Amino acid sequence: MRKILGYILSPIHYLAFGFFLLLFHPLQWLSLKLGGYEAHKKTVDIFNLCLLATYYLLGNSVRFTRRFDLPTDRPILFISNHQSMYDIPPLIYFLRKYHAKFISKIELTKGIPSISFNLKHGGGANIDRKDSKQAIAEILKLAQRMKANNWSAVIFPEGTRAKTGNLKPFSAGGVATIIKKVPNVLVVPVAINNSWKMVQYGTYPLNTFINMSWTVLRPIEPQDASIEDVIKEAEDAIRNHIQSLNS
Template sequence: MNKLFGYLLSPIHYFVFFLALVIFQPIQWLCLKWGGYSAHKKSVDILNFFLVSSYYLLGIRVSFYNPQNLPTNRPIIFVANHQSMYDIPPLIWFLRKYHAKFISKIELTKGIPSISFNLKYGGGANIDRKDSKQSIIEIARLGERMKKNTWGAVIFPEGTRSKNGTMKDFQIGGIATLLKKAPDALIVPIAIENSWKVVQHGSFPLNAFEHIKFTILNPIEPKEIPLEETIIKAQNVIKQIVEKK
């Protein structure tokens, strides 16, 4: 039934989604030119509010649970599982006060209205997966910006998206590089549920009437235990929610 309604509702969702991207391309440019980082960030936040709103045209619900009292006076590394592109706009919108930046493929910095512009000028890290040296340098620079500006960062340590909700083992490299440059950062796990179901049939039709859930879990102080144990702990607490029976 969800797939059937997806045939009817996916075109409407896509139209609104991409219309927002096209409209906000010049808005971002103007905000960045005339208002600098602060105005540009506000335009990106508003863009992602509209992108998340377009989910509702598919009958998709988005729940964001944040029972934590997270600080805004220190960098935060949000460590999350990754299921689909539908993870991204809610994370940007709901984590907006933490200035959460992303580590993205460098290929995405070209050809996509609004998204490519934000990746180039929004302060995140754009990495070439074929060039490990460039990737480390870019992530390190993000860590420096996090420390300087008290920004957050969202990292998906699985390295790729899960197509069926089953998590892959977390990799330590990106988190270790960020912590090297921003040693006071707090690690905060985020469990993402059900966004893979939206795209389980591919880009068309999208599944309608799914319920995407984001849960902010207890923060972890990386200085208290070895980094390897920190990553395993983050992975396990996320898996308890994502793969619960």
Template sequence: MKKVFGYILSPIHYIAFGLLLGIFQPIQWICYRAFGYRAHKYSVDILNSLLTATYYLLGNRVSFVNKQNLPTNRSIIFVANHQSMYDIPPLIWKLAPWHAKFISKIELTKGIPSISYNLKVGGGANIDRKDPRQSITELMKLGQRMKENVWSTVIFPEGTRSKDGNVRAFQSAGIATILKKCPDALIVPIAIENAWKMVQYGTFPLSTFEHLKFTVLPAIEVNKRPADEVVKEAEAEIKKFLGQDLDPL
């Protein structure tokens, strides 16, 4: 039945999603050009709250649980498992107080209303996966901006989306690069559940009546430890929360 309702409700969701992207393209441009970073960020936060609301047009709902007392005067590297593109709007919206930036493929900086513009001017890192030197440079610049502005970032260390919700092995290279420029950053794992179910039938139809869950887990201090060790700890905490088997040591 979820798939049947998906055929009916997916077009409504996509129309609303697309209209929001189109409407907020000029809004973002005006905010950034006329009023600068903070106004632009505020417009992006509103956009992503509304994009999240379009999930409800499918009968889906979103829960974001953050019982952690996270500092807003310190950079944070939010480390999350990755399930679909529908992970992203709720994270941008709910992590707004920490100025969370994303690492994106450079191809996304062209051709997508609102999204491409935000990637260009929003302060994140846009990497070319075919050019390791460019990727490292972008991550170093992001780490420097985090340190200078007390910004944060969201990283999906799996490197690709999980199609079945099972967490893949985390890679530490990106986090290690950022920590070189922002060594005092706090590591905060986020466990994502059921976002993969929205696209379990592909991009059409989208699944309906799913419950997407985002849970912020206790922070991890780096304390000059190797990035690989810290990332493995974050991976273990996420898997433990999701009830998935831990990789053998």
């Protein structure tokens, strides 16, 4: 039944999603030109709230839980599992006061209304996976911006999406670079559950009436532990939380 409803509701979702992509592209340009970073960021926050709202057109729901008070006066590295492209708008919107930036594939900086513009001008890192030197340089620049502005970053250490929801091993990569270059960074795991089910059948039809959740878990102070231990602690916390929800 959910799949059948997906054939009916997916076009409605895509029309709304596409409308917001087209609407917010000139709005981002205008806000950046007239109001600089702060105005652009507020526009991007609203844009991602609108994208998030399109999930509900499929009967899906989003629950975001922040169990711990997080500081706004120091950089945060949010470490999250990654299940689908639909992970991103809730993270941007609900973590908006932490100025969370993303490490994204450079290919995404071209050809996608609103999204490509934000990736170019939003302050994140756009990396070429085929060019390790360029990728490291971009992450180092992001680390410098985090230190200078108390910005935060979101990283997906699995490296790619877990299309069946099963957690893949975390790699050090960009996590290690940021921890080394931002001495006062706080590491915060985020567990995403069930967003993979939204694209269980591919891009069409999208799945319907899925309860999805984003949960901010206990912060980790990385200064007193090895990077490997920090990554393992974050991975274990995310895995244990997802298992507890699905057991």
